[in-house]
Amino acid sequence: MTDLLFRPFDLAGTPLHNRIAMAPMTRARNPGAVANELTAQYYRQRASAGLIISEGTPVSAQGQGYIDVPGIWSAEQVAGWKRVTDAVHAARGTIFAQLWHVGRMSHSSLQPDGGQPVSAGTRAVGSDPRNFAFVYLDDGSRGRVDPTPPRALRTDEVPGIVNDFVRGAENAIAAGFDGIELHAANGYLFEQFLNPLTNDRQDMYGGSLHNRARLILDTVDAMAASIGAHRVGVRLAPNSQVFDMPAYAENEASYLYLAEELGKRGLAYVHLNDNYLRGERAIGEDFLKAFKQAYGGTVLLAGGMTREYALRLVDEGTIDIAAFGQPFIANPDLVERLQQDIALAAPDRDTYYGGGREGYLDYPAAS
Helix, strand or coil: CCCHHHCCEEECCEEECCCEEECCCCCCCCHHHCCCHHHHHHHHHCCCCCEEEEEEEECCHHHCCECCCCCCCCHHHHHHHHHHHHHHHHCCCCEEEEEECCCCCCCHHHCHHHCCCEECCCCCCCCECCECEEEECCCCCEEEECCCCCEECCHHHHHHHHHHHHHHHHHHHHCCCCEEEEECCCCCHHHHHHCCCCCCCCCCCCCCHHHHCHHHHHHHHHHHHHHCHHHEEEEECCCCCHHHCCCCCCHHHHHHHHHHHHHCCCCCEEEEECCCECCECCCCHHHHHHHHHHHCCCEEEECCCCHHHHHHHHHHCCCCEEEECHHHHHCCCHHHHHHHCCCCCCCCHHHCCCCCCCCCCCCCCCC
């Protein structure tokens, strides 16, 4: 294998130092939903990644599913994120904002006026310890709760979702981000529209695959018109069943349709997230190759990424950029460790969500 993984890459006109991306990861360390100095230091420590994709940042109060996650709908939040992008750019890094709406994966305590979360339909999330919203409990502590059953968005409300994402994209550029990633994966709002078992609508957003994919494509088009297609990426999760997303027979065909449609739009990239199924990869290499061929542009892959897998897939041209998530938590110098084949430190799962510097800024570099 060659060292292609560590060579520079042109991301739709944005130069990257290497083909390694830091995948988005919620860390819940921003009380008041505003990015703070700890967050700025956290991302700056990891700026040797060719591309950083921020933790999901909700585009509206309605889009929240977890407390202490920085949003991007207010001037104060834009100013908070500006501290982060300034820190990353000072370290010669590149950072995209992942724009987020969780849909039904929320709780009434997080919603405006204590209302119901919104979704494509009314199908509730099954009760399971893995399916949760992260909230302030009645005693003031933080904890996990079952999501509140959702209501279906009215047809006349859906354009407002698109507008929220356009505003989020514009705010991201104002905050100094190099681009944005639409979070259309992992059981959140856009996937709830795409999946025919969570979307039982009878309007222009339901029924056929063309209709179920409409919200994703309309949102991409609107953001591209505002900030430029070269600044827009999209995250998808084929075959995922996280957060009680039901399997359906035409799943891969649906994503190949999206690949073809997104390939017409001159985007920065599509980012595929492999959510394992019963210990096996949800995205097989045959599907990766078919997706890459149908899309024709830059493809990122995240999920269970290893040095060997990344080197091989990039070498073969199956993907263009390898995205690492959890390894970046405990290895701020992950790029150097991968390049020199240095053993990786293991992250402390007890400090993944919430807290302060511990488990966030105190992981040392190998050197």
